[in-house]
Amino acid sequence: MLTNKPKTKILVDGGDPDETLRVKSVLGFVDGQTTNPSLIAKNPEIQQRIASGHTLTPTEEADEYRKIVQAISPLVGDAGVSIEVFADLDTSAEEMFSQGEEMFSWIPNAYIKYPCTHEGLRAAEMSVQQEIRVNITLCFSQEQAAAVYVATKGSREPVYVSPFVGRLDDRGEDGIDVVKNIKTMYKNGDGHVHVLSASIRHLDHLLASFALNAELVTVPAKVTDEWAASNFPIPDQNFTYKAVGANGQPLKPIPYKELDLNLPWQSFDIAHELTTKGIQKFVADYRSTLQRSA
Ligand code: G3P
Numbered sequence: 001m002l003t004n005k006p007k008t009k010i011l012v013d014g015g016d017p018d019e020t021l022r023v024k025s026v027l028g029f030v031d032g033q034t035t036n037p038s039l040i041a042k043n044p045e046i047q048q049r050i051a052s053g054h055t056l057t058p059t060e061e062a063d064e065y066r067k068i069v070q071a072i073s074p075l076v077g078d079a080g081v082s083i084e085v086f087a088d089l090d091t092s093a094e095e096m097f098s099q100g101e102e103m104f105s106w107i108p109n110a111y112i113k114y115p116c117t118h119e120g121l122r123a124a125e126m127s128v129q130q131e132i133r134v135n136i137t138l139c140f141s142q143e144q145a146a147a148v149y150v151a152t153k154g155s156r157e158p159v160y161v162s163p164f165v166g167r168l169d170d171r172g173e174d175g176i177d178v179v180k181n182i183k184t185m186y187k188n189g190d191g192h193v194h195v196l197s198a199s200i201r202h203l204d205h206l207l208a209s210f211a212l213n214a215e216l217v218t219v220p221a222k223v224t225d226e227w228a229a230s231n232f233p234i235p236d237q238n239f240t241y242k243a244v245g246a247n248g249q250p251l252k253p254i255p256y257k258e259l260d261l262n263l264p265w266q267s268f269d270i271a272h273e274l275t276t277k278g279i280q281k282f283v284a285d286y287r288s289t290l291q292r293s294a
Helices: 017-027 037-041 044-051 058-075 093-104 118-129 142-151 165-170 175-186 203-211 221-229 273-290
Strands: 009-013 032-034 080-084 110-115 134-139 159-163 193-197 216-219
Touching: 009 017, 009 221, 017 058, 017 221, 032 058, 032 216, 037 058, 037 273, 044 058, 044 273, 058 080, 080 134, 093 110, 093 118, 110 118, 110 273, 118 134, 118 142, 134 142, 134 273, 142 159, 142 175, 142 193, 159 175, 165 175, 165 203, 165 273, 175 193, 175 203, 203 216, 203 221, 216 221
Parallel strands: 009 032, 009 216, 032 080, 080 110, 110 134, 134 159, 159 193, 193 216
Antiparallel strands: none
């Protein structure tokens, strides 16, 4: 079990309460959990229902999602459970917000995940005004994180922003640089946005997130197992991150930009191809699993 707990809070990236319990027994604690439509679609009970020929109605889908997060909620610490709204590229902020309001009532420690798009940020803006905690997901750029900061300014609760490290690596860019750049940019801010390093694929991503003092990191069970198997290393000041991709090829650095956090959030260029693709993938994974015969 882990004796030297890192400062970075550790969340399980998954959709199965049994898996969360297993990670908790390996680490001795779990600070929180993140879920998303692709992960919920992989939940073993959902898979079983589908395999037995059952097609879920939209109400049944929401019920299943609610049951899963209600089972996870008491297992985790104060970083809460992030629940993602169902959004495609046409979903309006008002539609996302109304789902978010409902999902926020499911458990006492919910964070509502909205995509880092114009509509997602409008929904986040409305949410923080109603004291609904938010996690802005599918973040791939410093500009997007600047917009998250400004759109949620004044929030009483910490807001999470989730840069997706592995998906930038997948296309040859150094995803860890985005975490580093956001952390540097936020040094000039009021601290209301916490960086939640996400899309963690291997141990070095986890260790680099610790070394950069990300407030939180969400980790698939496979990577917490890797960490445990290497006896829970924690990076010291001599740690250097090797920015290499899955095939050992060097990743392209992402340079830091000077951005002014006093500008209106709509002034930042938040468009990112991977955010669009990410939304499409969540919709496709969810629909193909849950409504196969629809
Ligand atoms: O934490 C975000 C995560 O669920 C996405 O991970 O591996 O699909 O990029 P991945």
